[in-house]
Amino acid sequence: MTASKQPSGELKKVVEKKIKPITALRLRRIIGLAFALFLLTVAVFLSLMIGAKPLSFDVVWNALFSTSDSYDYTIIHESRIPRTIVALAVGPAFGLAGAVIQALTRNPLADPGILGVNAGAAFAVALAVGVFSITSMSSYIWFALAGALIATIAIYIIGGGAGKKSPTPVQITLAGVAMAAALDGITTALSLVNSRAFAGMLNWRVGSLARKGLEDLWPIIPFLIVGILIALVIAPALNAIAYGDDRASSLGVNVKMIRIFGLISITLLAGGATAIAGPIVFLGLMVPHCVRWFIGPDQPWIFLYSLVIAPLILLLSDIIGRVVMSPGEIPVGIITGFVGAPILLILVRRRKASSL
Template identity: 50%
Template structure:
């Protein structure tokens, strides 16, 4: 009995076929979004041009500089940060049993961004190798603070309390961060687009710096998937099934810290990716985290890359930051989810 409840939830045959179709479709969409991200921008590059760049080693070709030095790091960062924000949202939703949870809504991204602001404004750090650690510390501190605030009172950490605590703390940290920015605008001039949420203008050094942290975070998320299935039944039931609740929550906290912290340090506080994608994924996978987390790793980068591509086309030849596009899509989604009596099953 215990083993059956801790193994993946069985899916009816038609639903299982739908899940496999969604997996295959997501991989195809991911490849298409990655290819378009490399080709589309202020300067359009044809697929034939990409092949010529790869086959003809001309380091001084302008198209090669655009592709290799600008669009390739941007695309890789979209893949990494998309997976990081999406999976961290899925983990938070599962751990708190809150369908409205998201690293942006619960203040995790705001905490990471605030500590990066402190590192840049007060300590003068401008290298991602330096302020990445501040982002990780800020993510874990604000995560614990939101849970502590939400847990006060007779009912404990209810979904509504956690959302209110996260929104309130995000507003406070955002206001203080804006005040620090105004005190020294020159120091933050290079971080204007980062504070909005953007994967543009990053080089391969940023990708190489955050990739190990995001990779470890994704691996821990996969390990935490099975005990999170037991936690979805409630703490008492999880204990009766032999699940280690403390270990599961520690794994979740570490994974969310690495994913949200590293993603925010690289791309800024991009919100709503971790809210929307897990909900869509659950339509195809059911409530099993062993299916939700891998599927989210595929569809979340598709969303972020699509938002980035849309931002390049909406104001062509200018650009609109990806964080603005995801917020434009995510805000109505949040309202619809909040108005629903029953959100996607957790």
């Protein structure tokens, strides 16, 4: 009897050893996500309080739940609430688009900016404004989505995706950088040729949340929601793709369909966000990396964290841009560039980038 019980006891110990780390990691992820949501809430209130005219927490709180004709009430409701809500919409879009691109391409250095997706959307919007004189958000959102989609497909084909083998991460990155440089040059040329049409879009070209109204955001919200839902649905399958296409297929994953849906998600997220806020750089690169350093290479969790961390970083960057040159401000796209560039240098100096 003793001999028969001993193996079962050893088996129980082995199972307990395997279960405890998994439970501890899951608990850490849940606590971390709750803490990130708390920090995001704090950043939202800071965004409402800090600006050319600083406001106290009491003033902001009262303005949220009461009506008034005061100047402070007007500032909060006509300026700071709209730009904060825009940040809460486009931040998750850029962060999640970067996470999806990195998972699909198995390239830890990929993001909508480096791979030229943002540049494709920005070029299409510039074409709509400069050539067709389209200035309404509900109209040129379609140009932004088309530009993001065409740029993504072109980069994949140029990088070698038209052949029998899938393109390597290096090939896709080089193709994306080349595509982004070319499209940025054409966009700049369009703005110089028709400077009057682009006079009101100077901040948009570097990425900005200033002077964005909720009426500009509503046409884009459906596209962002669909893009987020698609990304969350395909997230578990992307864990299998991280081991390679052949291994994923052997596990029952339809790799081609996942890539198609991933492409649609990237187009909706990057194209929609770029249409309203401009091509904000590095956000889609640094957020998934920061998340993976903390929770590990698990795509569903990476996607959930990206939805929270990206708007947090975007709001904090926007706040910094308002403070450093008060009463003026620096567009948020420039601030994210200053923050993201050192992170990119750190990644380059690391012997091994965060595993996917």
